[in-house]
Each structure stands twice: as structure tokens, then as C-alpha cells.
Amino acid sequence: MGARAGIVVTGTEVLTGRVTDRNGPWLAEQLRRRGLDVGQVVVVGDRPDDLRSALAYLAATNDLVLTSGGLGPTADDLTAEVVGDFCGRPSAVDEALAGRITAIVERLMSRRGWRVDPAATEAGTRKQARVPHGAVVLEPVGTAPGLVVPPAEGDGPPVVVLPGPPSELQAMWPAALEAAPVRAVLDRAVELRQDTLRLWGTPESELAATLRRVEDQLAGLEITTCLRDGELEIVTRYAPDAAAAYAHLVDAVRGDYAATLFSEGPDVDTLVAGALEERSLTVATAESCTGGQLVARLIDRPGASAWVPGGVVSYANSAKEQLLGVSAETLATVGAVSPEVARQLADGARARFGADVGIGVTGIAGPGGGSPDKPVGTVHLCAVGPDGVVTRSLVVPGDRAAFRKRTVTVGMHLLRALLLGGPPA
Amino acid sequence: MGARAGIVVTGTEVLTGRVTDRNGPWLAEQLRRRGLDVGQVVVVGDRPDDLRSALAYLAATNDLVLTSGGLGPTADDLTAEVVGDFCGRPSAVDEALAGRITAIVERLMSRRGWRVDPAATEAGTRKQARVPHGAVVLEPVGTAPGLVVPPAEGDGPPVVVLPGPPSELQAMWPAALEAAPVRAVLDRAVELRQDTLRLWGTPESELAATLRRVEDQLAGLEITTCLRDGELEIVTRYAPDAAAAYAHLVDAVRGDYAATLFSEGPDVDTLVAGALEERSLTVATAESCTGGQLVARLIDRPGASAWVPGGVVSYANSAKEQLLGVSAETLATVGAVSPEVARQLADGARARFGADVGIGVTGIAGPGGGSPDKPVGTVHLCAVGPDGVVTRSLVVPGDRAAFRKRTVTVGMHLLRALLLGGPPA
Numbered sequence: 135m136g137a138r139a140g141i142v143v144t145g146t147e148v149l150t151g152r153v154t155d156r157n158g159p160w161l162a163e164q165l166r167r168r169g170l171d172v173g174q175v176v177v178v179g180d181r182p183d184d185l186r187s188a189l190a191y192l193a194a195t196n197d198l199v200l201t202s203g204g205l206g207p208t209a210d211d212l213t214a215e216v217v218g219d220f221c222g223r224p225s226a227v228d229e230a231l232a233g234r235i236t237a238i239v240e241r242l243m244s245r246r247g248w249r250v251d252p253a254a255t256e257a258g259t260r261k262q263a264r265v266p267h268g269a270v271v272l273e274p275v276g277t278a279p280g281l282v283v284p285p286a287e288g289d290g291p292p293v294v295v296l297p298g299p300p301s302e303l304q305a306m307w308p309a310a311l312e313a314a315p316v317r318a319v320l321d322r323a324v325e326l327r328q329d330t331l332r333l334w335g336t337p338e339s340e341l342a343a344t345l346r347r348v349e350d351q352l353a354g355l356e357i358t359t360c361l362r363d364g365e366l367e368i369v370t371r372y373a374p375d376a377a378a379a380y381a382h383l384v385d386a387v388r389g390d391y392a393a394t395l396f397s398e399g400p401d402v403d404t405l406v407a408g409a410l411e412e413r414s415l416t417v418a419t420a421e422s423c424t425g426g427q428l429v430a431r432l433i434d435r436p437g438a439s440a441w442v443p444g445g446v447v448s449y450a451n452s453a454k455e456q457l458l459g460v461s462a463e464t465l466a467t468v469g470a471v472s473p474e475v476a477r478q479l480a481d482g483a484r485a486r487f488g489a490d491v492g493i494g495v496t497g498i499a500g501p502g503g504g505s506p507d508k509p510v511g512t513v514h515l516c517a518v519g520p521d522g523v524v525t526r527s528l529v530v531p532g533d534r535a536a537f538r539k540r541t542v543t544v545g546m547h548l549l550r551a552l553l554l555g556g557p558p559a
Numbered sequence: 560m561g562a563r564a565g566i567v568v569t570g571t572e573v574l575t576g577r578v579t580d581r582n583g584p585w586l587a588e589q590l591r592r593r594g595l596d597v598g599q600v601v602v603v604g605d606r607p608d609d610l611r612s613a614l615a616y617l618a619a620t621n622d623l624v625l626t627s628g629g630l631g632p633t634a635d636d637l638t639a640e641v642v643g644d645f646c647g648r649p650s651a652v653d654e655a656l657a658g659r660i661t662a663i664v665e666r667l668m669s670r671r672g673w674r675v676d677p678a679a680t681e682a683g684t685r686k687q688a689r690v691p692h693g694a695v696v697l698e699p700v701g702t703a704p705g706l707v708v709p710p711a712e713g714d715g716p717p718v719v720v721l722p723g724p725p726s727e728l729q730a731m732w733p734a735a736l737e738a739a740p741v742r743a744v745l746d747r748a749v750e751l752r753q754d755t756l757r758l759w760g761t762p763e764s765e766l767a768a769t770l771r772r773v774e775d776q777l778a779g780l781e782i783t784t785c786l787r788d789g790e791l792e793i794v795t796r797y798a799p800d801a802a803a804a805y806a807h808l809v810d811a812v813r814g815d816y817a818a819t820l821f822s823e824g825p826d827v828d829t830l831v832a833g834a835l836e837e838r839s840l841t842v843a844t845a846e847s848c849t850g851g852q853l854v855a856r857l858i859d860r861p862g863a864s865a866w867v868p869g870g871v872v873s874y875a876n877s878a879k880e881q882l883l884g885v886s887a888e889t890l891a892t893v894g895a896v897s898p899e900v901a902r903q904l905a906d907g908a909r910a911r912f913g914a915d916v917g918i919g920v921t922g923i924a925g926p927g928g929g930s931p932d933k934p935v936g937t938v939h940l941c942a943v944g945p946d947g948v949v950t951r952s953l954v955v956p957g958d959r960a961a962f963r964k965r966t967v968t969v970g971m972h973l974l975r976a977l978l979l980g981g982p983p984a
Contacts (some may be wrong), residue, residue: 521667
């Protein structure tokens with residue numbers, strides 16, 4: 135492999151899980167596209183010693199180090215100062231930069247109509263305008279400037295200092311790529327491809343046997359497999375000169391898993407959205423146990439309003455009857471958690487929203503509500519479209535959150551099987 | 560601070576963001592409750608060298624090291640072997656353990672009705688049954704056993720090796736706590752409290768001024784502040800002997816931010832759920848731009864079926880009319896994105912689900928759909944209940960994902976203000 139990069143994500147709120155980091159994965163993907171391989175992401179709290187030792191750890195084995203977070207106005211935001219010290223470059227206030235930050239803060243405050251304490255704002259602004267000697271300043275997108283700090287001694291990697299809010303970090307990224315110390319690293323990088331094969335219904339241990347069988351044809355490939363929510367992903371990274379080895383892998387997987395290979399690239403969400411768009415079809419949902427997560431996942435994609443008129447979340451049986459036309463008799467005889475009600479939910483969603491496709495989900499997410507007949511995790515799904523009907527009944531293991539996530543993925547595969555065929559849902 | 564722990568999360572799928580890590584934060588919280596402070600979480604891909612250097616980095620400054628992931632049957636699952644080597648303890652197959660894993664795998668396969676290749680299963684099983692000499696085995700919850708590996712030389716921290724799937728890791732955790740090398744570390748730990756104050760509508764820079772003013776009364780507190788989705792969280796960790804300092808902090812925040820302090824502990828979701836439960840009220844939703852994320856967030860809590868009969872996601876105007884009774888005339892005159900429609904959505908949700916409280920959300924998530932009058936990010940919310948009506952109109956900055964997340968949080972504060980008063984939504 136060519137050049138490598140390491141990432142430090144700062145923030146006690148990330149370390150403790152109150153905030154989920156989106157920056158580490160985003161930066162890793164941006165860097166990979168430019169041929170820089172990311173081997174480690176370190177999350178540290180807002181403590182100078184921990185940040186310093188994380189920088190030392192990453193600087194030892196990487197050509198570039200990036201940080202996100204810790205650029206705010208409060209005392210626990212200490213990244214710029216610590217990075218400056220680490221690189222042997224003492225910091226001082228950049229007066230012109232302080233003036234630009236002040237103007238930004240005043241505009242923000244007045245737009246939000248928040249009362250402002252000028253003294254508080256000034257102390258914070260001057261803190262944010264401190265720049266290590268010789269560093270490249272990346273202009274603020276929010277209020278905090280970013281930095282590219284080259285090592286004073288010339289023998290370590292440059293450190294790119296970026297803000298924590300993902301929208302600010304992403305907007306600042308093009309400027310970081312243009313900074314001379316970063317360009318020098320990128321010039322040493324070589325292309326690194328990443329391709330994905332996706333199976334639905336194959337256990338990881340079987341795939342392991344296939345990989346062992348063709349092992350000697352796979353030189354130059356870095357293959358990782360991941361089973362989640364019933365999907366088995368095979369992600370391969372390789373330099374362009376290993377393209378023939380990747381073709382061998384694809385052949386082997388096609389040969390052994392024709393019945394479960396559902397994609398040689400796009401994920402199930404992209405396949406479903408593409409099929410709906412191409413055929414100008416719409417889909418409406420009727421959910422109980424997944425509580426809106428299925429419609430939310432469909433609507434996650436920009437432009438979804440063209441193919442999702444909406445959905446109903448019907449926890450109460452009365453809502454199932456009145457909003458979706460589920461029969462009171464069916465509810466009384468076989469119960470809400472049944473294949474019959476899943477079908478009526480799908481039909482109801484289709485009819486009420488005037489959609490081409492309807493999907494219904496009914497089950498028991500737990501922790502309460504189970505019975506010997508219908509244990510927690512029992513779920514029935516049904517998708518109805520112009521070409522037919524696809525159903526699935528199963529018992530999903532795991533807790534409430536795992537149940538909902540897995541069930542929503544099964545729902546996406548129901549739509550995929552209905553619209554595109556391939557492995558059964 | 561007393562004893563410290565460091566966590567390594569393995570898996571290229573986590574490093575690249577295809578899977579979001581839930582284990583690092585969960586373990587950090589479990590350890591904090593037992594007085595172990597977690598300073599770093601390192602995410603590494605499935606490469607032995609990177610795992611080895613991460614272990615060395617964490618072992619240098621911690622009393623306990625934990626790993627999650629990399630215990631599966633495929634070749635890229637290499638944690639147990641690398642940890643054994645790192646601790647100076649070579650691994651060998653534990654035949655009795657191999658037998659127990661085989662029985663588990665056969666049961667799983669037959670339950671799922673998957674076709675099984677016995678040779679593949681056996682190779683994977685024997686790999687999973689390899690145990691470093693002298694390590695404590697934690698019985699499998701899925702198919703993979705965990706391990707507690709003491710250092711061979713006696714001068715490093717013990718390493719706890721746990722599986723990647725969160726439900727397996729969590730189920731195995733009590734056994735890990737019982738292992739003798741872990742108990743020895745826990746015996747050295749002292750209680751570490753964590754308390755949170757929550758503000759709605761105060762900028763971080765103002766809070767910084769308050770903290771600076773009372774700085775000399777806050778000795779022994781580790782304070783971190785975090786602004787997200789408009790909420791400002793002040794999280795403080797402290798040993799029991801700093802309780803008086805924490806009381807000073809609470810007094811200062813109460814004094815300066817009486818108008819925006821909405822909680823001295825529970826988050827807004829807990830406050831809303833508690834108010835609904837206590838007063839035996841129900842709430843129904845009608846969303847457009849948030850696409851089901853508001854109802855999904857309400858239903859995230861176990862037991863939510865008692866207070867959420869359901870919700871409608873109505874992207875299409877026809878769905879707003881037919882499912883929620885929004886007037887065609889209002890839609891034609893002021894448009895779907897308007898305070899009037901937000902009100903009619905709230906009324907419609909309340910009426911159609913027979914709920915005590917209805918909440919309506921209508922806006923433009925983008926990237927398309929904006930206009931000079933109604934730019935992307937425009938959103939109107941309305942909550943109607945037995946005691947009155949609360950509304951909010953705003954323009955939310957950021958991309959589609961940020962818009963939806965922030966808008967859902969505003970929705971939760973609308974319900975909080977309606978049910979409990981306090982800072983306006």
C-alpha cells in the first residue's frame with residue numbers, strides 16, 4: 135500500500151456515545167478515493183494529554199494525520215493549541231482572523247435572535263483565532279477556522295485540524311486538499327479501488343470456505359466480510375494492478391452463490407430506489423412494530439418524494455382498521471401479528487395512498503408483548519405490487535433496536551424481490 | 560482519577576462507516592459506572608499490524624484494555640490470535656470448546672434452514688475455539704467465545720476480548736466482570752459520577768462566560784459542553800468528594816439560564832415520555848419532511864405502544880387531504896409548507912388516531928423543492944393538546960440529514976413545552 139493517514143476524533147460526547155461520529159468514516163472514504171489508506175480512527179475525550187498521546191500514536195505510522203472537533207469557544211475545546219505544541223509551533227492570535235470571526239458570530243447571533251454577551255463572545259473569538267506559527271489557515275465555515283500544521287522539524291506528518299460539525303468539516307475539506315503540505319502527501323498516493331459484492335441468505339462460514347478454496351488467485355486483494363441484518367457484504371480494496379485477481383473473486387462468488395448474490399455494487403436501498411424510478415412506480419408503507427423506520431429509510435434518499443407518497447404507522451388496532459381498512463374480524467380471529475394482517479396492511483397502504491406498491495409490517499419488537507404462540511421477535515411482512523405479492527414471516531433475534539433494524543432490512547429485500555426478482559426476501 | 564481503560568473496536572466495516580460502532584460507547588458507560596475512566600476508543604481495520612499497534616498504544620496508559628469484534632470464522636477475524644501473541648500467550652484449539660461451538664452452529668443453521676457445508680463449518684469452528692494459553696474463556700452467546708487474557712509477564716494490563724455483535728457483547732459482559740483479572744482491576748477503581756444539565760436556546764459562547772466566572776469554585780469537575788440540534792448539554796464527571804463543586808455549578812447555571820434550562824438530568828425524550836405516562840395521555844404524529852423520523856423516535860422507547868397509537872407520513876398533498884383532513888383550499892392558497900397546514904396536520908393526527916395530543920410537521924428538507932419565499936430548510940411545526948397549542952416556525956441550516964435530525968428535536972421540544980412548560984419550543 136502507498137501513503138497512509140490516521141484520524142483523531144475529539145470530544146467526550148463522541149467517546150461516551152451521546153453523539154455518533156460521522157467524520158471519521160467520511161474522511162476515511164474521501165482519503166481512500168485519493169489513494170490514502172486509513173488504518174486507524176482514534177476517539178479521545180477533551181483532555182490535552184489524551185489528544186497528545188493520540189497524535190504521537192498516529193504520527194508514528196502515518197503520512198498524514200487529521201483531527202476533527204475541539205475548535206469551539208469553550209475551555210474544553212483545545213485541539214488547535216495542542217496540535218500546535220505537538221508540531222513544535224507555538225500559537226498566537228491572528229488579529230485579522232479574529233476580526234473575521236467576530237463578524238461571523240455577530241451575524242449568526244442576530245439571525246437567531248439570541249441575546250449576546252459581547253465579553254463572552256470576544257473571549258471565545260480570540261481563542262478561536264489563535265494560530266500555530268507557520269500553519270495554513272482554512273477559512274471558517276461555521277465560526278471556527280481549520281488549520282494545516284506542518285511539523286516544525288520536518289520529520290513528522292502534517293496535521294490537518296478540522297471542525298467537529300459534519301457540515302462544517304465537509305465544506306472546509308476542499309480547502310484542506312489545496313493546502314501545500316496536504317498536496318505533497320497526495321502526490322505520493324496511488325489509486326485504491328473498493329468494490330462490494332452483496333449476498334442475502336448465505337452464512338459467513340460458507341463464504342469462508344469459498345475464499346479459502348480460491349485463496350491463491352486472490353493476491354493483492356484486501357477482502358473483508360461483514361454479516362449484518364442478514365446481509366453478507368464482501369468488500370475488497372485493491373490497487374489497479376490487482377484487477378484480474380478481483381475478477382477471479384467475482385467469478386468464484388457468482389459460481390458458488392448464484393442463488394443469494396443480489397448485487398455486485400449498489401446496496402439494497404439504491405436498487406429499490408432505482409427500480410421505482412425507472413418504472414415510475416410509487417410505494418406506500420403500513421408499519422406497526424418498525425414504528426416508522428421503514429418509511430424513514432425509504433425517504434432518506436433525496437428525491438424520495440417522487441416515489442414515496444407516504445406511510446402510516448399504526449400501533450393501535452383501531453388505527454389499523456380506520457386508517458388502513460384492516461378487518462376487525464381478522465384482528466379478532468388471527469390477531470394483529472399475523473400474515474393475514476400484514477397482507478391487509480400492504481393492501482391498505484396501497485389503496486389509501488393510491489400507490490403502485492404497498493408494504494405491510496406487523497410484529498412484536500419487545501421487550502413486552504410476547505406469548506408462547508408468538509414470541510418476541512415474531513414478524514410478518516407483505517409487499518404487494520402490480521406484478522404480484524411477496525411475503526416473509528420470521529422470528530428475529532436480538533433486542534428491540536436490533537429487531538427493528540433487521541426487520542426494516544428484510545422489508546427492503548421484500549421490495550427488492552418484488553421489483554427486481556433475485557434472491558427471495 | 561483512579562483506574563483507566565482503553566477500548567479497541569476492530570472491523571474495516573466500522574472504520575469505513577458501513578457499520579456504526581455501538582460497542583465503544585456502551586462499554587465506556589459500563590466501565591464508568593464501575594469507576595473506570597475510558598480515555599480512548601481506537602477503531603482499526605482487520606489487519607494484524609494495526610491491531611497490534613493499537614494494543615501497544617492503549618496498554619501503555621491503561622489498567623485494562625478491551626477489544627470488540629474480529630472473532631468470526633473468516634480469515635479476516637484475527638483478534639484472539641493477535642491478542643494472545645501480544646500478551647505473550649500462544650494459542651491452541653480447546654477441543655471441548657470446539658465441541659460446544661459445533662453444537663451451537665448446527666442448531667443455528669438448522670433453525671435458519673440454511674444449507675450447510677460441514678467442512679466449512681468445521682474449519683471456522685476450530686478457528687473460533689483457539690484459546691491463548693492461560694486465558695479465561697467466556698462462553699459463547701452467538702458462536703464466538705470471548706476471552707480474558709492476562710499478560711504473560713505480569714507487567715501489562717489484562718485484555719478482555721469480546722465479540723462484535725452488540726447483543727452478544729452485552730450478554731457476555733457479566734461473565735467478563737466476574738473473571739479474576741478484571742475483578743482485580745475493578746477493586747482499584749473509585750466511584751465516578753456523571754451528571755448532565757440541558758439548555759434549549761443558549762449559545763455555547765455565553766455558557767463559556769459563566770464557566771469562566773465561577774471557574775475557581777469548580778475544582779475537581781471535568782466539564783464538557785456540547786451543542787447539537789439546538790440543545791446545549793453540560794456533562795460533568797466528578798469523584799464523590801467534588802459534589803459541593805458540582806452544586807456550585809448547578810447554582811450558577813440555574814442563576815444565569817433560568818429561561819433556557821429545561822432539565823437537570825433526563826433528556827427531552829425521557830421528559831416527554833414521562834409526562835405522557837404520568838398523565839395517561841397519547842400522542843399521534845403527522846409528518847411530511849421528517850418522513851417518519853419523529854414517530855420512530857417516539858416509538859424508540861420500550862412501552863411506547865401505550866402512549867403512541869401511531870402516525871401518518873404524508874408526503875403527497877392528496878395524502879394530507881385524505882388521510883389527515885387537511886383542507887384542499889388551504890393547500891391551494893398558502894401551500895403545504897405553512898403554519899396553517901402544520902396546524903391542520905396536528906388536528907388531523909389527533910382526530911384520526913383519537914389521540915390526546917397531535918403534532919404536525921411540514922417543511923422542505925431539500926436538496927430540491929426550495930423557492931425564494933420558502934428556502935430549503937423552512938419548516939413549520941404545531942402541537943395541539945388538551946391544554947393548548949404550541950407552534951414554531953424556523954429555517955434549519957445544513958443538509959437533508961441535518962435538517963431532519965434537528966427538526967425532529969424541535970418537535971420533541973414542542974411536545975415538552977406543551978406538556979411541561981419550561982423554555983419555549
